Amino acid sequence: MSEKTELAQQFIHALPHARELGLKITRLGAGYAEMTMPYDERLVGDPQTGVLHGGAVSTVIDTCCGTAVMSHPDARGITATIDLRIEYMRAATPGQSIVARATCHHITRNVAFVEATAVDDDTEVPVARASGSFTVGEA
Template identity: 80%
Template sequence: MPTNAEMAQKFITALPHARELGMTLTELGDGYAEMALPYDARLVGDPATGVIHGGAVSTVMDTCCGTAVMSHPDARGVTATIDLRIDYMRAATPGQTVVARATCVHITRNVAFVTATAVDDDTDSPVARASGSFTVGANA
């Protein structure tokens, strides 16, 4: 039987949107995940500045949070987002990779609670912060 971490890794590589956006899973632990979203001109939201669209940032954060849930030792199978709040702190620097780091801070029988931060190469200041709840269970 595969471990939760193995299931999470397989899940990420199977997601079409993760492949299309070039997202990669860079670190995975018990209830923790880190994912990278490389800069891509196709994801620019403001052509005048070259800033990546907030939707791309939210996508990597949401996917990273779900991966953190799946990798938690008490998780059972896949997950789905119930609620996700993202606070954008600043624009991501054009040309830089956005890295999302998510931690499953609490898990119950049916719901997992996650926090996340997105940074770019200018890591002194976060691009965004998130908190959310996710389903727990094989039939999420």
């Protein structure tokens, strides 16, 4: 793990809810982040199948998007979500970790635009796809 990734992971670990979900940064680039969330029975949305709740998938995607923004060379300080749209394309397979990947594809003085996907072990069809905008500089 690079020094930058490790610093970012320390930051994420300081966020109580991210720590609670066990979120880990696995890759970090300029305006790019990859984050995993381990399967956890507390996050199940359908007790009959053990499928994770969409809200938990939203949370790893939102955190990953924010991390991608903060890792952009033009970003200043922390960021906050302005809006986030998520499409749930299929149920996540019970027992498997969720891997979110987010790219900040454009950034202005005030707004960062981000796209993300989330997969489980099957990387062919995403579990979810998202796009959103985030604050830049003072929230």
